[in-house]
Amino acid sequence: MAFHPDAVVVGAGLAGLVATHELAKAGKRVLVLEQENRNNLGGQAFWSLGGLFFVDSPEQRRVRVKDSLELARQDWFGSAAFDRLDDEDVWGRQWAEAYLQWAAGGKRGYLRDLGHRVLPMVGWAERGDGSATGHGNSVPRFHITWGTGPGVVDAFANPVLEAEKAGLVRFAFRHQVDELLVEDGAVVGVRGSELAPDDADRGVKSSREVVGGFEHRAAAVVVTSGGIGHNHDLMRANWPTDRVGPAPEHLISGVPAHVDGRMLGITEAAGGRIVNRDRMWAYTEGIHNWDPIWPDHAIRILPGPSSMWFDANGRRLTGMSGVPGADSIGAMTQILATGHDYSWFVLTQSIIEKEFALSGSEQNPDLTGRDVKFLLQSRLAKGAPGPVAAFMEHGEDFVVADTLPELVAGMNGLARGPQLDLDDLERQISARDRELGNDFSKDVQVMAIHNARRSMVDKLIRVAKPHRILDPAHGPLVAVRLNILSRKTLGGLQTDLDSRVLGEDGSPIPGLYAAGEVAGFGGGGVHGYNALEGTFLGGCIFSGRAAGLAIGRA
Numbered sequence: 001m002a003f004h005p006d007a008v009v010v011g012a013g014l015a016g017l018v019a020t021h022e023l024a025k026a027g028k029r030v031l032v033l034e035q036e037n038r039n040n041l042g043g044q045a046f047w048s049l050g051g052l053f054f055v056d057s058p059e060q061r062r063v064r065v066k067d068s069l070e071l072a073r074q075d076w077f078g079s080a081a082f083d084r085l086d087d088e089d090v091w092g093r094q095w096a097e098a099y100l101q102w103a104a105g106g107k108r109g110y111l112r113d114l115g116h117r118v119l120p121m122v123g124w125a126e127r128g129d130g131s132a133t134g135h136g137n138s139v140p141r142f143h144i145t146w147g148t149g150p151g152v153v154d155a156f157a158n159p160v161l162e163a164e165k166a167g168l169v170r171f172a173f174r175h176q177v178d179e180l181l182v183e184d185g186a187v188v189g190v191r192g193s194e195l196a197p198d199d200a201d202r203g204v205k206s207s208r209e210v211v212g213g214f215e216h217r218a219a220a221v222v223v224t225s226g227g228i229g230h231n232h233d234l235m236r237a238n239w240p241t242d243r244v245g246p247a248p249e250h251l252i253s254g255v256p257a258h259v260d261g262r263m264l265g266i267t268e269a270a271g272g273r274i275v276n277r278d279r280m281w282a283y284t285e286g287i288h289n290w291d292p293i294w295p296d297h298a299i300r301i302l303p304g305p306s307s308m309w310f311d312a313n314g315r316r317l318t319g320m321s322g323v324p325g326a327d328s329i330g331a332m333t334q335i336l337a338t339g340h341d342y343s344w345f346v347l348t349q350s351i352i353e354k355e356f357a358l359s360g361s362e363q364n365p366d367l368t369g370r371d372v373k374f375l376l377q378s379r380l381a382k383g384a385p386g387p388v389a390a391f392m393e394h395g396e397d398f399v400v401a402d403t404l405p406e407l408v409a410g411m412n413g414l415a416r417g418p419q420l421d422l423d424d425l426e427r428q429i430s431a432r433d434r435e436l437g438n439d440f441s442k443d444v445q446v447m448a449i450h451n452a453r454r455s456m457v458d459k460l461i462r463v464a465k466p467h468r469i470l471d472p473a474h475g476p477l478v479a480v481r482l483n484i485l486s487r488k489t490l491g492g493l494q495t496d497l498d499s500r501v502l503g504e505d506g507s508p509i510p511g512l513y514a515a516g517e518v519a520g521f522g523g524g525g526v527h528g529y530n531a532l533e534g535t536f537l538g539g540c541i542f543s544g545r546a547a548g549l550a551i552g553r554a
């Protein structure tokens with residue numbers, strides 16, 4: 001039967017699902033075009049840890065964290081450092097203000113009404129660069145979804161699948177959009193290629209063999225196609241060399257192959273304006289997945305603050321950027337300044353057991369499966385959590401040894417650059433260990449560890465009791481070669497607060513909307529230069545919702 005959509009949504013990731021949900025609620029007929037198969041519903045969000053940024057939540061209050069909109073605003077704008085305010089940052093800044101108010105207001109209730117729940121332990125991500133007015137979260141705000149990424153996806157996929165049954169929503173999988181149809185300056189539809197059927201599992205790279213074509217028209221087209229994280233050439237072409245250092249030669253992929261960035265160029269060809277191309281959120285703590293799903297599959301370590309961090313030359317990273325989990329871009333800048341694209345953690349068994357978490361739903365089966373018994377068993381048992389232990393055993397970036405000479409020999413076997421000097425490393429580790437005689441210290445990292453342990457959640461589950469790295473009672477020693485992994489795209493299509501895509505002259509292109517990562521999570525760059533974490537899924541939800549509401553009103 002013919003289906004005449006009111007709106008076409010390009011991409012069935014989180015932003016697409018949220019927009020579709022809002023449109024169906026408003027009684028609109030929606031056609032969702034997705035280049036992958038149905039197994040991939042929810043896109044990247046499925047693989048995510050489901051960490052969400054809330055401000056002054058009941059969960060924060062329960063663990064005695066005092067937060068406020070004013071403090072969150074100080075942190076967000078200190079991190080974003082918007083400096084293109086008369087041009088590229090015009091809308092990103094307005095999105096930031098609107099998003100902050102939502103994160104401190106209606107966001108929690110909106111998600112709870114859809115069955116979304118978070119864990120009671122609030123995490124402290126991006127602890128900052130060491131200044132009140134600069135980058136970072138002053139307090140823990142990272143709320144992990146009960147059910148991780150799939151839990152976030154379900155909140156929107158469930159009502160959308162109901163709307164599909166009711167005939168309001170239709171999905172066309174293996175449909176790849178190649179062109180936006182423009183007539184008299186307005187976007188009126190899409191044209192594209194039908195791809196050969198492929199029953200690949202979720203996340204696995206699929207074929208691009210074309211078996212047909214399609215064209216669909218609608219009053220509104222919503223582009224929700226994600227970022228550029230698996231397109232390393234595009235990342236390198238836009239890499240902020242002047243600000244951060246040379247683009248990494250060895251880059252591993254924190255996102256599936258479908259995060260290809262193609263729709264950015266296609267939307268640009270239809271008149272959409274791309275801003276802040278040089279802003280991206282890659283991480284420095286990437287490890288090669290020993291059991292990969294997509295090509296070059298990288299896993300990010302979410303580290304606590306205690307591992308010692310050395311650059312490729314064996315020099316300890318300095319300042320707060322040298323404290324793991326504090327200042328991603330600051331650490332990246334120090335690492336790339338060596339001319340090499342990797343660095344090292346040196347730590348102990350005691351630290352790895354308490355401080356290593358791995359980002360990704362599949363790396364946290366207890367939380368993803370919402371299995372309380374398994375959760376207690378895996379997190380309270382002695383030894384590192386199962387997935388971390390598996391990396392220690394099989395991961396190509398790990399060295400485990402009883403003595404420092406053995407450890408350094410193993411590191412030198414893995415080094416892609418200079419050989420490390422044992423005496424130099426020992427001197428730096430011993431100096432840091434000597435700083436542990438008191439509850440205070442002049443070493444910034446040791447200070448940060450003491451500070452973290454004054455936060456209830458950190459002390460309970462996240463930060464190891466301070467100890468000497470070279471104390472055999474806390475061994476064996478562990479070293480991890482850290483690679484740079486791609487993840488989020490902070491710039492993108494410039495949009496107004498209704499998620500309407502703007503043209504080069506700053507006015508909206510009739511019929512064209514964008515949301516989620518392709519729109520820099522709103523406005524073409526809601527994060528500015530730095531993110532506070534947990535703000536990406538929320539940005540997809542907030543901007544997807546804005547698009548759906550605006551089209552629903554029209």
Ligand SMILES: Cc1cc2nc3c(=O)[nH]c(=O)nc-3n(C[C@H](O)[C@H](O)[C@H](O)COP(=O)(O)OP(=O)(O)OC[C@H]3O[C@@H](n4cnc5c(N)ncnc54)[C@H](O)[C@@H]3O)c2cc1C
Binds near residue numbers: 259263
């Ligand atoms: C491992 C991992 C952990 C993460 N953890 C967190 C976290 O804890 N907290 C957080 O806030 N964020 C996290 N993120 C980031 C977050 O998941 C993503 O930024 C977000 O899900 C992006 O959603 P999206 O809908 O914009 O894009 P996507 O999920 O990339 O979806 C876009 C969809 O569009 C389709 N598409 C693209 N081009 C076309 C085309 N031409 N035609 C048809 N279809 C097309 C793609 O196939 C894809 O399905 C994580 C990401 C990963 C990978």
